[in-house]
Amino acid sequence: MKKAVILLPTFNEKNSLEKFIKEVFAEEKNAPGWKFEVLVVDSNSPDGTFKLAQELGKKDQRIHALSVGKGLGVGLVEGHKFSLEHLKPDALAQLDADGQVEANVLPRLLKALNEGYTLALGSRFVKGGKNQLSFLRRIFSLGASLVTRVLVGPSDIQEVTNSARAFTPDLYNKINFDRLPWKEQTFIVQPAFLNEAILAGAKYKEVPLVFKNREEGYSKNKVFNYTYDVITYALDVRLHKWGVNLPLFKITRRAKTFIKFALVGVTGTVVDFIFYKLLINMGGFPPATSKAFSTEIAIINNFVFNNFWTFRYRKTKTNIWQKLGLYNLVSLGGLAIAVLIVKFLHELFGDGFFYFGPIRLAYNTLYFFATIPPVMMWNFTVNHLVTWKHQKELASV
Ligand SMILES: Nc1nc2c(ncn2[C@@H]2O[C@H](COP(=O)(O)OP(=O)(O)OP(=O)(O)O)[C@@H](O)[C@H]2O)c(=O)[nH]1
Ligand SMILES: [Mg+2]
Incomplete structure (x- = not known):
């Protein structure tokens, strides 16, 4: 019997965790040759998810709980590291803990490893896969996939932002974590991990999964920030491939507030210009008076955007x-x-x-x-x- 350790990263998932762990173990019978253990990695959730995971672990020895620092990347990287050191797995798997991805993807992921692949990727975009999220989220996941395929590669991978994956310990040990921005508090760890795994020589296969809307808890996924990170990360990797060694991803992340402020400034200039012309042409004001009003309107426009967006x-x-x-x-x-x-x-x-x-x-x-x-x-x-x-x-x- 081979052992698969299924990592469940959690932040405030108390309401769905127990039910989902049951669903995970229910899939064991569909993965012949594999026995399952679950490792919950929690980033100090205020709702007490970690305590619940510990209690579940006391009742069932196949359930483990680990408390880690903030961020999904930290949870995933430290979780797998812990798993390798203490649980001696033959396969490392990971799934969201909120039950959005049906646990029945696990047997398919492990089957791909049985077939000799070293990295199995759950995918909404291959035959049999489904994406049941909101329109905006669907646009995002397709866009992220497109940007990554064009700029980072390889072009035959359809899904880059899903967590449901399984890989061999051997592949995990070959990954260069220095290049992977896993300590950043963003979901960029998903596409970035994939990129590094491929650079480490992964033999990959996508298997279908169904991604449902959340039933419990709340999303920690911020679509604007994630889009920004996917684009800047992909550009960063592309520049490196062209030999330009600029830490673009790091710089743009640090400068995010400034970049938002600058974008707001651009909208202000447009508003200023439009009102300046409108007041002259339609309001009959002299240019100087128009400029005084249009500038104040632009200032208010910028203030509102900065207050509710840039510095929110x-x-x-x-x-x-x-x-x-x-x-x-x-x-x-x-x-x-x-x-x-x-x-x-x-x-x-x-x-x-x-x-x-x-x-x-x-x-x-x-x-x-x-x-x-x-x-x-x-x-x-x-x-x-x-x-x-x-x-x-x-x-x-
Ligand atoms: N350990 C840890 N887990 C996290 C953190 N942020 C998110 N997660 C977990 O990562 C998984 C994915 O996060 P979600 O908020 O479900 O993101 P999503 O599935 O893209 O968004 P929704 O569709 O709204 O659920 C969930 O199991 C979260 O609990 C974190 O900072 N630390
Ligand atoms: Mg989710």
């Missing part, structure tokens, strides 16, 4: 009106910086034109664009440090 996780001591007041003051500071820069450049270089082939650019256009980076740095730094100053003691309440 920040707990501040100030209320929304105080933040809006501060944001206006900071924007005024940005305006002063921009005016000073234009004045300085104009005094230094005066008026004139640049020629790029047939394109003629006025110096004053370049002065305008020269203000953007310093003003954005000013706005971001002050708003980050003052307007949306994060209060740790409030966050823990």
